[in-house]
Amino acid sequence: MIEVAVRHAFEDLAIDVEFVADSRCVALFGDSGAGKTTLLNAIAGLLSPQQGRIVLDGQVLFDRAGQVDMPVAAREVGYVFQDARLFPHLNVRANLLYGARARGRATDRFEAVVDLLELGALLGRPTSSLSGGERQRVAIGRALLSSPRILLLDEPLTGLHREARVQVLEHLRRLKQALQIATLIVSHQPDEVVALADEVILLRAGQMAGRLDVAAFGRSQGL
Amino acid sequence: MMSPITPDEWQALALSLRIGLLSVLVSLPFALGLAWLLSRKRFPGRLLVEALLFLPLTLPPVVTGYALLVLFGRHGWIGEWLAQIGVVLAFRWTGAVLAACVMGFPLLVLSIRVAFDGVDRRLEQAAETLGASAWRRFVTIVVPLSVRGIVAGGVLAFARAFGEFGATITFVSSIPGETRTLPIAIYELMSLPGGEGGVQRLTLVALAVAFAATLAAALLGGAMWGRGRHD
Numbered sequence: 224m225i226e227v228a229v230r231h232a233f234e235d236l237a238i239d240v241e242f243v244a245d246s247r248c249v250a251l252f253g254d255s256g257a258g259k260t261t262l263l264n265a266i267a268g269l270l271s272p273q274q275g276r277i278v279l280d281g282q283v284l285f286d287r288a289g290q291v292d293m294p295v296a297a298r299e300v301g302y303v304f305q306d307a308r309l310f311p312h313l314n315v316r317a318n319l320l321y322g323a324r325a326r327g328r329a330t331d332r333f334e335a336v337v338d339l340l341e342l343g344a345l346l347g348r349p350t351s352s353l354s355g356g357e358r359q360r361v362a363i364g365r366a367l368l369s370s371p372r373i374l375l376l377d378e379p380l381t382g383l384h385r386e387a388r389v390q391v392l393e394h395l396r397r398l399k400q401a402l403q404i405a406t407l408i409v410s411h412q413p414d415e416v417v418a419l420a421d422e423v424i425l426l427r428a429g430q431m432a433g434r435l436d437v438a439a440f441g442r443s444q445g446l
Numbered sequence: 447m448m449s450p451i452t453p454d455e456w457q458a459l460a461l462s463l464r465i466g467l468l469s470v471l472v473s474l475p476f477a478l479g480l481a482w483l484l485s486r487k488r489f490p491g492r493l494l495v496e497a498l499l500f501l502p503l504t505l506p507p508v509v510t511g512y513a514l515l516v517l518f519g520r521h522g523w524i525g526e527w528l529a530q531i532g533v534v535l536a537f538r539w540t541g542a543v544l545a546a547c548v549m550g551f552p553l554l555v556l557s558i559r560v561a562f563d564g565v566d567r568r569l570e571q572a573a574e575t576l577g578a579s580a581w582r583r584f585v586t587i588v589v590p591l592s593v594r595g596i597v598a599g600g601v602l603a604f605a606r607a608f609g610e611f612g613a614t615i616t617f618v619s620s621i622p623g624e625t626r627t628l629p630i631a632i633y634e635l636m637s638l639p640g641g642e643g644g645v646q647r648l649t650l651v652a653l654a655v656a657f658a659a660t661l662a663a664a665l666l667g668g669a670m671w672g673r674g675r676h677d
Binding site: 267268269295296297298299300301302304306308310311312321322325326365366369 | 582586591
């Protein structure tokens with residue numbers, strides 16, 4: 224379960240969002256500039272909100288009033304960035320194992336994750352030789368293998384061409400079925416929200432504009 | 447036809463190479479640390495640190511040598527204390543290494559800092575979310591992605607150390623086999639009757655080493671600037 228209360232004013236946008244979510248996969252849906260990525264950054268600790276409190280499974284990650292600001296490296300969130308951010312000097316295998324090694328965790332799930340994401344043939348490749356879809360799959364695998372308590376997906380399909388988009392979406396769907404991991408996905412594409420999420424939080428200009436289960440969301444989008 | 451290099455000249459060349467290499471190895475950890483601080487941290491007194499860092503580049507080398515003598519001479523502020531634990535630097539080849547370290551340090555730090563500045567911070571953020579501590583990020587992300595700049599800086603600092611004259615002769619004088627480096631040997635040969643042959647031979651050697659070093663630095667530096675962002 225995640226409890227998020229974030230208030231943060233940028234020059235051109237004031238974020239004021241508060242929600243508690245217990246579903247397996249929650250989507251933050253809204254146009255660009257709605258503050259979706261800011262919320263993920265606050266949860267991951269890459270941004271310290273001016274006010275707010277973030278609690279993950281009973282553990283306080285951030286609390287402005289209580290002066291709690293857990294270091295990023297200790298939060299155990301698996302963040303999949305929109306631009307993948309693979310380490311260019313490491314091959315696919317070393318990228319995948321980076322988090323497990325940093326946290327000193329066992330790598331016994333390695334084979335399973337590699338199979339689920341169909342990364343077996345890529346393991347020895349340099350990241351510079353990967354296609355957009357492959358890069359995103361490696362980024363998802365890398366985040367999963369760091370043993371996170373929650374997976375944060377920031378527009379994981381944006382920038383991919385149609386075919387790669389369908390492929391990565393299918394992999395994400397398989398992951399959801401195979402792994403019991405809480406996921407927060409940021410998106411502005413209704414079809415990927417419907418395919419992955421259980422619940423949808425609508426964001427508009429930094430504010431919550433509604434909250435729907437995925438069926439109602441699909442109907443509202445004509446899907 | 448130039449006669450072959452004499453044993454004395456070999457000795458001076460070998461000493462200069464040894465001092466150059468050792469000075470880079472000794473300064474490298476300090477240079478990495480300082481370059482990281484200057485690249486990543488804002489702290490009070492930062493400007494003063496930068497000014498002090500570049501002092502050896504702007505001071506007359508003989509002044510740097512004198513300052514080393516005052517600090518590290520047998521009766522110097524630090525030298526006296528070091529002598530009590532058996533470390534003597536003045537008039538020893540180890541002192542020549544110290545002088546070379548001081549003179550090459552700004553070049554080493556500057557080159558590494560530029561390389562650190564060029565590392566994509568978003569990659570460090572990604573490593574952080576994956577649980578990597580600041581030290582681990584430095585060792586596994588920042589340093590490997592800066593390796594060309596680190597090597598280029600090392601080559602430049604080596605070349606600077608290899609050619610060091612003023613600070614070295616002031617601090618450790620010219621003792622054959624101990625502190626008489628290649629530039630000092632050239633200088634002394636110039637004032638010796640019949641020393642022209644030696645001067646020419648050593649000058650050619652110095653030219654070859656210096657040119658190889660700057661060429662290597664330029665190649666590495668050029669490759670570094672030309673490298674595109676991967677992500």
